[in-house]
Amino acid sequence: MQTIQSDSYPIFFENSIQELVNFVERGNYSRLFILTDENTGEFCLPAIQTALAHLDKTDIIEVNAGEESKNLDFCMGIWKMLIDFGADRKALMINVGGGVITDMGGFVASTYKRGIDFVQVPTTLLAQVDASVGGKTGVDLDGVKNIIGTFTQPKAVFMDVEFLKTLPPRQILSGLAEMLKHGLIVDRAYWDDLKNSDLSLPSVELVHRSVEIKNEVVIEDPHEKGIRKALNLGHTIGHAIETYSLLNDDNPLTHGEAIAAGMVCEAYLSAQKIGLPNEELREISSVFDKLYPRYTLNEAMFPALLEIMQNDKKNENGNINCTLLTRIGQYSIDNVCTPDEICDSLRYYAAL
Amino acid sequence: MQTIQSDSYPIFFENSIQELVNFVERGNYSRLFILTDENTGEFCLPAIQTALAHLDKTDIIEVNAGEESKNLDFCMGIWKMLIDFGADRKALMINVGGGVITDMGGFVASTYKRGIDFVQVPTTLLAQVDASVGGKTGVDLDGVKNIIGTFTQPKAVFMDVEFLKTLPPRQILSGLAEMLKHGLIVDRAYWDDLKNSDLSLPSVELVHRSVEIKNEVVIEDPHEKGIRKALNLGHTIGHAIETYSLLNDDNPLTHGEAIAAGMVCEAYLSAQKIGLPNEELREISSVFDKLYPRYTLNEAMFPALLEIMQNDKKNENGNINCTLLTRIGQYSIDNVCTPDEICDSLRYYAAL
Structure with missing residues (x-):
């Protein structure tokens, strides 16, 4: 299946974990931060962690699953963790999850130190066909969906129908x-x-x-x-x-x-x-x-x-x-x- | 004094309130939101309000003066006010104040509905010579200055040494x-x-x-x-x-x-x-x-x-x-x- 070129970044459809590893190895990143939620973490995270283990520079940030997490309080929690981990401008965020994770992770990355690189690993069908293309990031406020956000492109998107097999x-x-x-x-x-x-x-x-x-x-x-x-x-x-x-x-x-x-x-x-x-x-x-x-x-x-x-x-x-x-x-x-x-x-x- | 062209926007040095009125009249804005603080409000705001009164579409958002206000809690307050006022993507934010107001107002505008237009009216010498050029927006978190923000250019900057006469x-x-x-x-x-x-x-x-x-x-x-x-x-x-x-x-x-x-x-x-x-x-x-x-x-x-x-x-x-x-x-x-x-x-x- 052919890689799609979107704006400035590639979207991979096959061998996606290996493509992610290749991407990270080529980039000169100081640290890697995987943002995920407890559901995704259970299924996809171990494979990604194993694939990145040899680089020895990965931290995991896990949030609660669900739209209720997609708000500025969770963003503040993530930003504070990035500060505590000493994340600099050469850090990379790897958002592994559904649309909540890719939208919120994109927003957090696009505003931390005025923008660090991020890539998307969408693990739901919705995130694959919708949230992974278009450069929209965002979180909800006062019940208004995606009201706070930016237009920022990821550096790459890695998807795989394999990720969908465990979805309800x-x-x-x-x-x-x-x-x-x-x-x-x-x-x-x-x-x-x-x-x-x-x-x-x-x-x-x-x-x-x-x-x-x-x-x-x-x-x-x-x-x-x-x-x-x-x-x-x-x-x-x-x-x-x-x-x-x-x-x-x-x-x-x-x-x-x-x-x-x-x-x-x-x-x-x-x-x-x-x-x-x-x-x-x-x-x-x-x-x-x-x-x-x-x-x-x-x-x-x-x-x-x-x-x-x-x-x-x-x-x-x-x-x-x-x-x-x-x-x-x-x-x-x-x-x-x-x-x-x-x-x-x-x-x-x-x-x- | 010549207008300076920065990137995509002009910086005015003289007759700035009139230039602001001209700018707003040319733009097809649905509403105008003036962000200011209690100190600036006292001195510059009346002149600006009077100059914009005939348009009958201006609301004022006032925050406490000082660096302590430059944080995400204040941003949330401003975003919520924009939601309550029904601000749409054609709204304009007019940031009238020192660097706290121009940096935070720029950040709020650049992320509200993924970005609405904003202009800067810097009223301190520091904001005039520093914050008004460069497209940096931002707020503090956990005592770390400007750690959350974006690179977003204003649509115009209006400054005047007249604004400085009442400064300590x-x-x-x-x-x-x-x-x-x-x-x-x-x-x-x-x-x-x-x-x-x-x-x-x-x-x-x-x-x-x-x-x-x-x-x-x-x-x-x-x-x-x-x-x-x-x-x-x-x-x-x-x-x-x-x-x-x-x-x-x-x-x-x-x-x-x-x-x-x-x-x-x-x-x-x-x-x-x-x-x-x-x-x-x-x-x-x-x-x-x-x-x-x-x-x-x-x-x-x-x-x-x-x-x-x-x-x-x-x-x-x-x-x-x-x-x-x-x-x-x-x-x-x-x-x-x-x-x-x-x-x-x-x-x-x-x-x-």
């Missing part, structure tokens, strides 16, 4: 939603491929194609001024549902479950507002509804959801902006949707 | 140390000009020349890989003295007072190690000793000072790195100094 099915489904999105926005054939594949563990070819699509979009528009907004499909409404669930549910939705719901709502808006054919709306709704559990929405939740959307960093001047579809495989950015339209789309999803 | 003399002296440094590293004639000027309130021409020198150095080396290290003269030892004083003294040294001491120590190291003529060492020592109060150093403080230097982000692999002088007006970077040499230089300063 819900985690696979979470990443799959982003893959389906990549098909919906720019590649009808890829969407069809996905529909017809065994998705319990996506093949390296499917993962590779998703990364390729995201990379093409991001390279054209690194600072999210235009076409990159294509990637927001499902995210205006999906992010709000995710944030709401995180604040209110004991067992909150995963990112992918939330944006799957968001994509159904936004497909409805696409049909209402910009002519997505009704049979394609039905196809999209049916694919997501078969794969994902339905989240229970009721009218009483709508005001809170709208308020979250209005605070979304994707929006400006208080307008709610959606990326929609004219066809499967054809996106359209900057569609302002009224609160009434949004509520209708939520009702459509709830009544599927 | 100690604050003028603090900025003056950086101006003297600019002469020492690259411009003997400017050093002589400064020596022979009335320095109770430096002229706009002198301020302009300092900004010009710093700008030339920074533009050549935006990420501090080489020549920019010239600006570190006095800072390896000076920063340590400043940090020590901040942690231990009721009335701690200003930045300039500390680096004035650092420059004397490092001039001594220059004479010992790389041939700065003894008469120039005497000249430098005498200029600083006349202008600045002597900080009382004793041997018991040396271990703590050395430890701070070893944690300094300027240093790598545990070595202490100094920028030194071969002559007045000629710097030399990357001189590794041993702890013994550093201690000798501290003794020289203490025994002046």
Whole structure:
């Protein structure tokens, strides 16, 4: 499987631990800091530690697993550990984990001493197809997702479908939603491929194609001024549902479950507002509804959801902006949707 | 006085409030957030508020004055206010104050929603000649100065010697140390000009020349890989003295007072190690000793000072790195100094 070149850095798909070792040996790093969480640590960390042991300059920083850890208090803890370990500007951070670890580790590295090098080792499907490309780093504050962060590219990304074998099915489904999105926005054939594949563990070819699509979009528009907004499909409404669930549910939705719901709502808006054919709306709704559990929405939740959307960093001047579809495989950015339209789309999803 | 072009942004020296209004009127900003502290607020803020009043989209965020405010807790407070005010990516931050405000405000803006525009209105001499050029943002953590931050350029800088008229003399002296440094590293004639000027309130021409020198150095080396290290003269030892004083003294040294001491120590190291003529060492020592109060150093403080230097982000692999002088007006970077040499230089300063 071919290495993808993104902006200034390579993304490896095979022999990734060996590629990581090669990368580190070539770099003139003073110390290596592996950021990970207790779950990832259990599965992938031993292999990486063994592979780097001969260099004798690695420290591990472990945080609690889960979105609740993705905040500035944990950043402060990590920054303080870097200070205590005497990390200088030639230190390298190796972020081994899901999106929480890669996003937060990227942010910590991009701001420690005004920026040290970091590489990503994404170990969830979501982090592989989404968080590993695009140079977005970030943490949550006051329940607002990724509100604090930077645009900073890693020096390399090392992924491997091997890492996914121990993931629970819900985690696979979470990443799959982003893959389906990549098909919906720019590649009808890829969407069809996905529909017809065994998705319990996506093949390296499917993962590779998703990364390729995201990379093409991001390279054209690194600072999210235009076409990159294509990637927001499902995210205006999906992010709000995710944030709401995180604040209110004991067992909150995963990112992918939330944006799957968001994509159904936004497909409805696409049909209402910009002519997505009704049979394609039905196809999209049916694919997501078969794969994902339905989240229970009721009218009483709508005001809170709208308020979250209005605070979304994707929006400006208080307008709610959606990326929609004219066809499967054809996106359209900057569609302002009224609160009434949004509520209708939520009702459509709830009544599927 | 000519506007200086730094990297991507202009630095204004005259009619600065009017230039700020022009800038804001040309920009398509959704809201304006003025970050300031209670001292600055009292003096400069009313004029700026009046000048921007017709736009009817300005909010004020005020923090406590002083280096103790330059930390992540204050950042969190500011980020939360931006969230509460509904600040979107088209918001502008206007940082009005000394280096604490411009450094921290720059950091907050560069990381809020992965970066919003900001401009600097430096109101202390130090912030005008130092913090306003170079794109360094940052805050302190665990007593380590500027350890968390980014390299991000403001969109413009608006300064005016008028802002300095209400400053206490100690604050003028603090900025003056950086101006003297600019002469020492690259411009003997400017050093002589400064020596022979009335320095109770430096002229706009002198301020302009300092900004010009710093700008030339920074533009050549935006990420501090080489020549920019010239600006570190006095800072390896000076920063340590400043940090020590901040942690231990009721009335701690200003930045300039500390680096004035650092420059004397490092001039001594220059004479010992790389041939700065003894008469120039005497000249430098005498200029600083006349202008600045002597900080009382004793041997018991040396271990703590050395430890701070070893944690300094300027240093790598545990070595202490100094920028030194071969002559007045000629710097030399990357001189590794041993702890013994550093201690000798501290003794020289203490025994002046």
